Amino acid sequence: MAAVAVSVAGLLTLSACGGGDSQGSGGGQAAKRKVEVFSWWTGPGEADGLKAMREIFAKQNPNFEFFDAAVAGGSGDQARALLASKLQANQPPDTFQGHAGAELQGYIETGKLEPLNFLYDELKLKEVFPQQLIDQISVQGQVYSVPVNIHRSNMLWYNPSVLKEAGIDGPPKTIDEFITDLEKVKKTGKIPLSIGSQWTLVHLLESVLLGSLGTDAYNALWTANADWSSPEMTKALENFKTILSYTGSPQDDWQPAAKQVADGEAAFNIMGDWAYGYFHNPPEGGLGKESHKDFDWAPSPGTDGTFMWLSDSFTLPKGAPNRDGAIAWLKVAAGKEGQDAFNPLKGSIPARKDADKSLYKDYLAWDLEQWANDKLAGSIQHGVVANDQWRQAITDAVGLFQQDKDVAKFQQALVAAAKNSGQ
Amino acid sequence: MTRVRRWLPGLLLVSPSIILIAIFVYGLLGWNFKLAMTDKHDEIAEIPGNFVGLENFTGIWSEERWGLSVRHAIVFTVVFVGGALVLGWFLAFLMEKGIRAEAGFRAVYLFPMAVSFIATGVVWRWLMNSATGEQAVGLNRLFHYLGLDFLQWQWFRDPDWGMAAMAIPAIWQMSGYIMALFLAGFRGVPEELREAARVDGCGEWGVYRHVVLPMLRPVTLSALIILGHISLKVFDLVVAVSGKQIITDVPATFMWTAVYDSHDPAKGATIASYIVLSVAVFVVPYLIWDARKGKRS
Numbered sequence: 001m002a003a004v005a006v007s008v009a010g011l012l013t014l015s016a017c018g019g020g021d022s023q024g025s026g027g028g029q030a031a032k033r034k035v036e037v038f039s040w041w042t043g044p045g046e047a048d049g050l051k052a053m054r055e056i057f058a059k060q061n062p063n064f065e066f067f068d069a070a071v072a073g074g075s076g077d078q079a080r081a082l083l084a085s086k087l088q089a090n091q092p093p094d095t096f097q098g099h100a101g102a103e104l105q106g107y108i109e110t111g112k113l114e115p116l117n118f119l120y121d122e123l124k125l126k127e128v129f130p131q132q133l134i135d136q137i138s139v140q141g142q143v144y145s146v147p148v149n150i151h152r153s154n155m156l157w158y159n160p161s162v163l164k165e166a167g168i169d170g171p172p173k174t175i176d177e178f179i180t181d182l183e184k185v186k187k188t189g190k191i192p193l194s195i196g197s198q199w200t201l202v203h204l205l206e207s208v209l210l211g212s213l214g215t216d217a218y219n220a221l222w223t224a225n226a227d228w229s230s231p232e233m234t235k236a237l238e239n240f241k242t243i244l245s246y247t248g249s250p251q252d253d254w255q256p257a258a259k260q261v262a263d264g265e266a267a268f269n270i271m272g273d274w275a276y277g278y279f280h281n282p283p284e285g286g287l288g289k290e291s292h293k294d295f296d297w298a299p300s301p302g303t304d305g306t307f308m309w310l311s312d313s314f315t316l317p318k319g320a321p322n323r324d325g326a327i328a329w330l331k332v333a334a335g336k337e338g339q340d341a342f343n344p345l346k347g348s349i350p351a352r353k354d355a356d357k358s359l360y361k362d363y364l365a366w367d368l369e370q371w372a373n374d375k376l377a378g379s380i381q382h383g384v385v386a387n388d389q390w391r392q393a394i395t396d397a398v399g400l401f402q403q404d405k406d407v408a409k410f411q412q413a414l415v416a417a418a419k420n421s422g423q
Numbered sequence: 424m425t426r427v428r429r430w431l432p433g434l435l436l437v438s439p440s441i442i443l444i445a446i447f448v449y450g451l452l453g454w455n456f457k458l459a460m461t462d463k464h465d466e467i468a469e470i471p472g473n474f475v476g477l478e479n480f481t482g483i484w485s486e487e488r489w490g491l492s493v494r495h496a497i498v499f500t501v502v503f504v505g506g507a508l509v510l511g512w513f514l515a516f517l518m519e520k521g522i523r524a525e526a527g528f529r530a531v532y533l534f535p536m537a538v539s540f541i542a543t544g545v546v547w548r549w550l551m552n553s554a555t556g557e558q559a560v561g562l563n564r565l566f567h568y569l570g571l572d573f574l575q576w577q578w579f580r581d582p583d584w585g586m587a588a589m590a591i592p593a594i595w596q597m598s599g600y601i602m603a604l605f606l607a608g609f610r611g612v613p614e615e616l617r618e619a620a621r622v623d624g625c626g627e628w629g630v631y632r633h634v635v636l637p638m639l640r641p642v643t644l645s646a647l648i649i650l651g652h653i654s655l656k657v658f659d660l661v662v663a664v665s666g667k668q669i670i671t672d673v674p675a676t677f678m679w680t681a682v683y684d685s686h687d688p689a690k691g692a693t694i695a696s697y698i699v700l701s702v703a704v705f706v707v708p709y710l711i712w713d714a715r716k717g718k719r720s
Contacts, residue, residue, distance in 0.1 A: 081683045084466055106686060110467045191558075198668040249553045250580060265558060392685040396488050399669025403582045413487075 035325030037314075038069040038083060038096035040076035041346075044285040045277060049345035053148075056341055057332045064325045069093055087112050092317030094326040100137045100147045100313040102222075102390075102423065103383030107315075108144050114316045115142040119327065123334055128352045132376040133309070136384065145313035146334045149348035152273045152367060153379040154207045154300040154308035157258065160293070162190055162267040171298035175211045175239050178301035182246040182268070191248035191266035196257040198399050199381060202391075203254075204270050205240055205398055206380040211302025212236035215375050221418075222378070222385040228415040237407050237414075244402070262287045262295055270300050272310070272382070276363040277347035291362055299370075307374035310382035311351060386421065393417035452699065459692035466686035479693040489694075492672040495586045496701075499673065500654040503590035503597075507650050508643070510594060511601025518602065519609040529606070532599035540596065544663025547592035551578035551664070579664060579671055589671055593660055597653070601646050608642035609635065644709065651705040656698050674698050 035057075041050045047070070054066045071079035076097065083096055087107065098104050107113050120126055120143055126134055129147070137143060156171055163170075166185045172178040182192040195201060210218045213236055220226055227233070248266055251257040258275045260266035269275070276297070279289045289295050299306070314333045320326045332338040339350035344359045349368045360368050378384030380394060397413035459479055463472025483489045514532055518525055535543070550561040555575040559567050563575040578588040612635050620630045658675035665671040667680055674694050682691035 077683070084683075084686065088467055106465070106467050110465075112467065197666055198670070248558070249555065249577070251554075252548060252552075260558075389685050389687070392680060395684075396669065399672075400487055400491070403670065 032063060032065045033322050033325055034065050034067045035095070035322050035329055036067045036069050036093040037329055038071070038079070038093035040071055040079035040097060042070045042072040045281075046346050049342040052341040052345055053332055053338045056335075056338050057329060060332065061325070061328045064322075064328055066329075087317065090319060092320055094320045094322045095314050095316060095329050097312055098145060098315055099383030100145050100311040101378055101384035102387045104144055104313075104315065105139070105387045105423065107317075108139050112317055113144045114318050115144055116146060116316060116330070117141075117143055119146070119316075119330060119334070123331065125334055128336075128354055130351075130353060130371075130376065133311075133351065136376060136378055137311075137313075145315045146330050147311040147313040147351040148333045148339060149312050149343050149346060150351050150371060151310050151348050151382070152307055152370070153203065153310055153382060154210055154303045154306065154377075155271060155273050155275065156207075156298045156300045157261055157269045157271060157275055157279070158296055158298070159261050159264055159267055160296050162188075162261075162264055166190070166267065168267075171296070172301045173304065175208065175243075175302045178211075178268075179239070179242055179246075182243065185267040186246060190264075191260060192246035192268065193243065193248070194251065194257040194260040194266035194269045195247045196251045196254040198250075198402065199395065200254050200257060200271065201244075201402060202381045202395050202398050203272065204243070205394075206308065207270050207300040207303065208240045208243060209236050210306060210308055210377055211300060212239050215303075215306045215377055218377050222423075226418055228418045229411065233414075234407065234411060237411055241401075241405055241407055244405070259287065262289050272379075273297075273363065273367060274347060280362070297363065297366075305374055306377050307370055308377045308379055309371075310379040310384050387423050390417055390421035390423055393420065455692050455695055455699075458688060459696045461689055463689045464687045466682070466688050472689060479689055480696070483690070483693055483697075488669065488672060488677060489674075491669065492674050492677045495671065496655060496657075496673045498584070498586040499590050499593075499657065500651065502587045503593045503654050504647065504650045506590060506594040507597045507601050508646060510598040511646065512605050514598065514602040515605035515609055518606055529603070532602050534599065535596045536600050538596065540593075540657075540659040541663045543592045543596050544660045547595075548664045551588055551591070553577045553580040582670065585670055586673075589661060589664060592664070593654070593657070597650060601650070604642050604646050605639065608639045612638050644712075648705055648709050652702045655701045655705070 039050065041047055050068070050070070054068070057064070057066055071082055076099075079097070083093075086092060092112070098107075104113065125146075133147065134143065137145065137147070158171055162185065163181075166181070166188045168181050168184055172181045185192040195204065209221075213221075213232055217232065221228065248257075248260065251260070254271050254275070255278055257266075258269050258271055258278055261269045262279055276291075278286050279295045280286055280291055282288050291297075298304075314330055316323070316326050316330060336350075336352060336354060336356075339352055340356050340359055343350050343355075344364070347364070349355065349360060349364055349371055353372060355368065357365070357368060380386050380391060383391065386394065394414065394417055397410055397417060400413070401407075401410040458472070460474060460476060461472030462475045462478075463470060518529065522528065552559070552561040552563065554560060555563055555577075556567075556572075559575060562578075566572060566574045576588075577585070579585045581588065616634050616638075617630050620634045625633065656675055657673055658679070661671050661673055661676055662679075667676055667684075674697060678691050678694040678698070681687050681694060
């Protein structure tokens with residue numbers, strides 16, 4: 001779970017990974033059937049988490065062999081491009097990673113995925129996942145994926161000493177307070193709010209929408225009777241415009257933007273909770289900063305009590321060559337043991353409510369607490385509430401708005417995006 | 424029988440490439456145009472799409488993003504082609520004046536050609552970082568050290584002229600090659616002609632103006648076409664410098680998001696068709712001109 005930017009390495013891997021997934025090893029050894037697991041977990045942390053789950057899988061399923069079909073590239077852009085062509089040719093992997101929610105909708109509508117209700121019943125998953133999560137990933141009563149982890153999108157990261165210097169007592173609770181605080185920081189000459197490339201603005205937009213509209217109105221945006229042309233929406237977009245006027249110059253991606261906060265150049269940054277690992281991890285993969293001292297966090301302004309979630313999940317494609325193996329993998333991915341092995345390494349929390357709390361420290365402990373108690377809302381940028389077409393239309397509208405700052409036109413574009421999404 | 428023997432081996436020799444080109448270039452081009460004229464706006468669903476004529480080709484002009492990406496491509500092309508031609512010509516001009524260690528300089532100017540646009544883009548992304556003032560890095564930092572703070576600007580993030588900045592790495596990369604072309608052109612001007620002009624009382628500038636430059640016209644045209652077609656389909660450089668952002672959107676990056684993010688094959692094919700057509704506008708007149716010239720001689 002990282003950047004959306006097309007990475008060079010990813011482009012190269014895309015072309016290099018075309019074949020190489022043929023079934024059956026020959027060799028004459030006792031038939032150990034391969035299970036092809038398609039993911040984009042290749043970065044530090046996430047690859048370790050996948051390995052931990054893989055070990056559990058090997059222990060529980062001696063007659064299956066795990067085949068890692070991971071495609072590099074943050075946020076899975078490259079992986080999804082390759083996956084789409086495989087599914088279109090009806091040559092699916094046994095199971096593949098996807099963001100839980102609307103991102104899978106295209107596959108569901110075209111009948112590429114098997115419903116997993118039987119698995120949910122067998123493992124009694126409806127009792128261990130939050131009800132709202134099940135509701136938000138169900139399509140007409142059917143569930144098509146097993147969420148392995150949960151990330152939180154609506155997070156405000158800030159630098160306590162920069163806030164102190166600007167005379168701000170604590171993190172802002174509402175959007176209005178946020179704007180006041182941004183103005184205060186501006187007077188000190190620091191960057192009030194750091195931003196990265198275009199997708200980080202879509203990420204910022206979802207937090208501002210949630211904070212301005214409130215949870216229920218935000219969730220209603222993704223239902224059939226959504227009203228994107230309301231005056232409340234206009235107000236929310238005006239807020240977005242005001243907040244954008246306090247941003248520093250755009251950085252190449254989310255990491256340099258987060259780093260500006262850690263280095264004391266900027267006061268605030270709104271980014272998902274993968275930023276925590278970047279702030280906190282030792283210098284090989286992170287900045288080695290101390291939480292609550294060098295950096296601190298709060299729910300993004302106006303969203304306390306609501307958890308804007310996104311989740312990586314696994315699916316069961318129709319016509320999977322090794323269906324039994326895929327189901328065995330899904331059982332590991334859904335299980336307590338698998339989730340507790342994966343998540344502490346990945347820096348996320350389990351979707352299950354019965355996780356072993358002692359494994360999750362510092363931010364993750366706070367996160368787990370919020371997950372258990374908060375209302376839920378789904379992320380736009382990370383594939384929960386809007387399908388790919390819709391999300392791309394919103395991204396385009398944000399990119400154009402970034403240049404002309406015309407709220408009325410922006411809102412029209414969003415109304416059109418909702419209408420044309422086919423969702 | 425003897426006639427067959429004359430042409431058959433030759434045909435057999437080239438037939439593999441004829442077949443491959445027929446399928447993979449012209450066959451796929453045709454397939455692309457066919458797809459662009461359907462309403463297959465969903466990638467995964469197994470629908471072939473209905474024929475809709477030129478609807479996609481006209482409809483795309485009502486999209487703001489398309490207008491922007493076309494404008495960007497034009498700005499990029501004008502700055503890149505103009506810049507590389509002028510700089511390449513100037514370098515060749517200096518070379519031609521007979522400087523010392525010419526071979527060394529020639530190699531240095533040609534080296535950037537060996538670098539891929541991706542690698543160039545990664546380096547220039549850092550050089551053209553848009554931060555200014557205290558946070559400046561890259562070229563803006565250099566301007567800061569030199570006390571030229573007024574020169575700091577947003578580079579490719581400038582809303583109006585960002586694409587002109589995007590052309591700088593491309594100029595850096597290609598001007599050496601253009602220099603080599605021009606240098607060969609300069610060398611192809613017979614010394615006798617220059618002598619004759621000088622005898623007729625032409626100054627050094629006049630020799631260039633009336634003798635050398637007219638003789639460079641074919642070289643200039645080749646250079647223009649080579650640069651033009653690179654420029655109109657530019658993708659790798661833009662992606663390496665800025666990724667898929669509207670601020671530097673060009674038709675090729677728009678095509679990429681249309682196909683892989685919006686899952687709209689018909690729209691992607693439409694954009695691809697426009698790119699092919701725009702390149703054809705450059706290349707076809709050249710081919711015709713070239714063929715005519717061949718016939719005359």
